[in-house]
Structure formats: C-alpha cells, structure tokens
C-alpha cells in the first residue's frame with residue numbers, strides 16, 4: 788500500500804481537510820497531483836493551496852509540458868552541446884551560429 792493510497796483513504800473516511808497539508812511534505816509531485824485530483828472528486832470546492840509553491844511552475848490547465856529531469860540536462864537544439872552551467876533560461880549555446888538560428892525561430 789502506497790502512502791498515496793493511505794492519504795486518499797484518510798480523505799475518504801475523515802474528509803479532505805488537512806490531508807493535503809501533510810501529504811505535500813511527504814509525497815512526490817506525481818503522487819501529490821493524483822491526490823489533488825482525488826480530493827477534488829471528494830470535495831469539488833477544495834483547491835490545492837498554491838501559495839509558496841510557485842517554484843514548480845506547474846499549472847492544472849494549459850499546454851505547459853515540462854519534465855523536471857530534462858530541464859537539468861538541457862542541450863543546445865542546434866549543435867547538441869550541453870547547456871549545463873548556462874543561465875536557467877538559456878535555450879542555446881553561445882556559438883554565434885546557434886544564437887542566430889534561435890533568434891530566427893523566436894518571433
């Protein structure tokens with residue numbers, strides 16, 4: 788039995804109050820998302836508290852697809868060199884040819 792199932796069972800038996808507050812310190816992001824979905828089924832008015840979690844950048848709706856594991860090992864899409872050590876939002880390496888190509892893509 789996973790911790791996720793325990794939290795869901797607790798919410799089903801005792802209500803959703805306080806379950807998320809504890810679970811968010813305990814569960815991995817994937818499990819927490821699943822728990823949030825279940826809590827909303829149990830209590831449609833319930834909303835996950837988002838204050839202080841803006842860091843993860845996840846949104847319930849929207850086309851944002853981000854894989855945290857990938858963002859750590861980014862590579863220049865043009866020459867394939869690693870972007871480790873580059874600024875967080877850097878999308879290409881410093882080579883002039885790559886930067887030019889990136890600028891052409893970005894409107």
Ligand SMILES: [Zn+2]
Nearest residue numbers: 863866880885
């Ligand atoms: Zn490059």
